[in-house]
Amino acid sequence: MFNWNVINKTYVYDGTFEGLLTIAFDCYIKKVIPLRIVSKSNLEINFLDTIVEISKDEVKAKRIFDGIVKNISYSTLYNSYYAFLSDSMGKEIHILKYILNGFMIGPKINTMLSLDFVFAVFSMRKRMLGESHRFKRFT
Amino acid sequence: MDRTSINIELPSNDSLKLLAPQKEKAGIVNPMKYISQNIAISKQEKSIYKEKFVPAGQTTQLIVGATPETDLKIMKLSESLYNNLNLKRVYYSAYVSVNNDENLPTLEAPPLLRENRLYQADWLLRFYGFKINDLLDENHPNFHTLLDPKCDWALRHLENFPVEINKADYNTLLKVPGIGVISAKRIITARREFNLNFENLRKLGIVLKRARYFITCDGKYFDPIKSFNQNFISENLLFLERISTPSSNYVQTSLFDTFPRTQELSYNFDKLLPTKEDKHKCLTGML
Numbered sequence: 001m002f003n004w005n006v007i008n009k010t011y012v013y014d015g016t017f018e019g020l021l022t023i024a025f026d027c028y029i030k031k032v033i034p035l036r037i038v039s040k041s042n043l044e045i046n047f048l049d050t051i052v053e054i055s056k057d058e059v060k061a062k063r064i065f066d067g068i069v070k071n072i073s074y075s076t077l078y079n080s081y082y083a084f085l086s087d088s089m090g091k092e093i094h095i096l097k098y099i100l101n102g103f104m105i106g107p108k109i110n111t112m113l114s115l116d117f118v119f120a121v122f123s124m125r126k127r128m129l130g131e132s133h134r135f136k137r138f139t
Numbered sequence: 140m141d142r143t144s145i146n147i148e149l150p151s152n153d154s155l156k157l158l159a160p161q162k163e164k165a166g167i168v169n170p171m172k173y174i175s176q177n178i179a180i181s182k183q184e185k186s187i188y189k190e191k192f193v194p195a196g197q198t199t200q201l202i203v204g205a206t207p208e209t210d211l212k213i214m215k216l217s218e219s220l221y222n223n224l225n226l227k228r229v230y231y232s233a234y235v236s237v238n239n240d241e242n243l244p245t246l247e248a249p250p251l252l253r254e255n256r257l258y259q260a261d262w263l264l265r266f267y268g269f270k271i272n273d274l275l276d277e278n279h280p281n282f283h284t285l286l287d288p289k290c291d292w293a294l295r296h297l298e299n300f301p302v303e304i305n306k307a308d309y310n311t312l313l314k315v316p317g318i319g320v321i322s323a324k325r326i327i328t329a330r331r332e333f334n335l336n337f338e339n340l341r342k343l344g345i346v347l348k349r350a351r352y353f354i355t356c357d358g359k360y361f362d363p364i365k366s367f368n369q370n371f372i373s374e375n376l377l378f379l380e381r382i383s384t385p386s387s388n389y390v391q392t393s394l395f396d397t398f399p400r401t402q403e404l405s406y407n408f409d410k411l412l413p414t415k416e417d418k419h420k421c422l423t424g425m426l
Contacts, residue, residue: 113329
């Protein structure tokens with residue numbers, strides 16, 4: 001299965017879903033996984049990290065977006081987007097692993113709950129949907 | 140109208156006569172029958188009428204502890220309500236003694252534990268495929284105070300266990316204590332690709348506190364030394380339950396207490412806890 005190089009770098013993106021998909025595209029091309037992914041607003045600079053800034057590229061994001069629907073499944077796209085909307089720490093790295101592994105494995109990734117990143121994405125999605133449901137009582 | 144609730148209030152005809160002589164059994168059951176029939180009719184004629192009759196279903200309520208009925212009798216009543224009248228839920232409320240009357244019992248505290256056990260058994264009836272005759276019988280008419288109904292059932296039916304997590308079907312998984320509807324579904328999805336072990340189960344968010352005594356993963360039991368036997372399991376389960384209950388009789392002292400309140404709070408499980416003398420005996424070795 002999945003054993004790409006983990007590189008000791010911190011990827012910084014602009015905090016949008018397209019930005020995250022751009023990172024996924026770059027990682028897929030280079031066959032690497034960064035140690036951390038942080039959005040620009042949450043970035044804390046320290047001298048140990050090597051920071052790589054990745055700017056949003058709509059073309060790359062569109063290719064990954066369509067590729068998920070074509071090669072993995074529609075629900076994978078939904079799961080990763082809902083997980084992205086949640087506010088938990090380290091959500092980006094889980095989503096990245098989920099998407100990249102999905103390209104390797106295919107639609108079966110959605111049943112592999114015993115992989116920790118898949119379960120993390122599923123639980124983030126569940127928590128996010130529950131929270132949004134609780135807001136509906138005020139409308 | 141969203142839902143209707145016709146309250147049975149008391150679980151048997153005799154206690155109705157005793158405490159609520161103005162009510163009759165027929166006066167409660169007949170309207171319930173009428174409602175359930177009409178719900179069935181409106182389901183059939185969904186295409187004709189736009190509005191459903193009582194769309195959220197029918198419920199009822201019972202008072203527990205005011206009359207000497209056993210848990211078996213109460214649960215049999217609610218089982219028959221679920222089967223015959225298609226009720227959505229039966230609510231149980233613990234009796235709180237407010238008035239003094241010769242017909243009413245005086246209780247120090249409402250029987251909340253009993254209420255909780257009844258709700259647990261109620262869920263077992265509706266979602267877990269249990270029947271009340273499995274859970275209780277004439278020899279055990281009441282629920283165990285320390286163990287929940289499913290655990291109690293499992294300990295009395297150890298021939299069905301241990302269950303192999305990677306092979307058992309959904310209904311068998313549901314009968315394992317500590318595994319519920321969500322956990323069982325998760326196990327079934329997750330095991331399609333990988334064989335599960337105890338570490339995986341923990342990562343899937345399945346509570347192994349009770350479940351680990353009743354399952355095997357790839358033929359392995361969780362404890363490599365102890366094997367599956369009744370004494371080991373019941374000792375451990377009772378011990379675990381005892382840890383979660385308060386370990387001493389400490390009470391918040393008040394300025395206005397004339398006498399020190401030491402033995403006032405006496406729970407049922409106090410007999411199981413080691414007393415001061417027991418601890419002393421352990422240290423000195425006199426058993």
